[in-house]
Amino acid sequence: MNLSDSQTGGTAPRRVSAMEAALGHLRDAIERGEYAIGDKLPSEAELCRTLMVSRPVLREALRALQTMGLTVSRTGRGTFVVADAVGDPTFGDYAAGDLMEVRRHVEIPVAGYAALRRTPEDLDHLADLLRRMERETDATSWVALDSLFHLGVAQAAHNPVFRKVIEEIRDALARQSAFLNELGGRREQSDREHRAVLEALAEGSEDKAVEAMTHHLDRVGTTLTDIVRSARTPAGGGA
Incomplete structure (x- = not known):
């Protein structure tokens, strides 16, 4: 077979x-x-x-x-x-719903702080990660870069507590990313969403950064919901 x-x-x-x-x-x-x-x-x-x-x-x-x-x-x-x-899917030690709840409450405001506090070095680091992601053909390497990008946004907020939170869930983020990319085909869309986040940070716009990260996490959540809904339909069965 x-x-x-x-x-x-x-x-x-x-x-x-x-x-x-x-x-x-x-x-x-x-x-x-x-x-x-x-x-x-x-x-x-x-x-x-x-x-x-x-x-x-x-x-x-x-x-x-x-x-x-x-x-x-x-x-x-x-x-x-x-x-x-x-x-319900689990990613490492965390249930999908718990992970998404925390991501929304942490990563969205963090993006806003990062827009106000980022340094030229922070922007260069994030731009380099994004360029590598957009060129990367290996799925595992892309997932690693994805988690580094989200960690980089937290670093750009220049609050060590935010960085610590993202480091704590980094393995779960990578597992979630791999799951969504393999079953939801999200890589190209995710690259575009990351690009919007970076552009908002470069502009120094708190509102646009919050909006871009909110959109990114909304799309992550929607794709996850669609995958789970499809998976709960018996294989070979109807809707």
């Missing part, structure tokens, strides 16, 4: 990545009871052979299953099914 050429239906079909196809196959198997709650999934080697995907692709799919609350990975033992329906 080669999953790399799967497509979605509709008037303008979008080519589904190998990871999405592998994820869909495994999720469908769990929801149909082929793998029941408490069961251990086959080994990575066996799944790679069955699905005809590489190990990195499979591991991304397994991470997505865990984020959706369907499985849990136990070090040295494997991946086990813990639910047969999609729950």
Whole structure:
């Protein structure tokens, strides 16, 4: 079974990545009871052979299953099914809803402070990160730059508490970013939103910076909601 050429239906079909196809196959198997709650999934080697995907692709799919609350990975033992329906995503130690709530209450005002306090060095640093993001072709490297960009905005606010908060959730931000990019195709849109944030900071406009960061987080939240809503529709089922 080669999953790399799967497509979605509709008037303008979008080519589904190998990871999405592998994820869909495994999720469908769990929801149909082929793998029941408490069961251990086959080994990575066996799944790679069955699905005809590489190990990195499979591991991304397994991470997505865990984020959706369907499985849990136990070090040295494997991946086990813990639910047969999609729950609220988790990113590292934090539930998606909790993470988004904190991001809105921290990153939006931080952008405003950064617009008022940023230095030329801060702007140069953020501009360099954004240029690298816009050129980056490796998904993992882009995610790392994404989290650095958000940390850089916090640094530009010149309040060490803000930086500490973003550092605390940085791993969760990276996990959320990877999840949204793989299942929501957000990279190009996110680059544009980051560009708007940087332009507002360069202009020194608190209002525009707050507006740009609000728009960015609104789009993140909308994409996350759409992915979860789609995931909660039984695989192969209707709306």
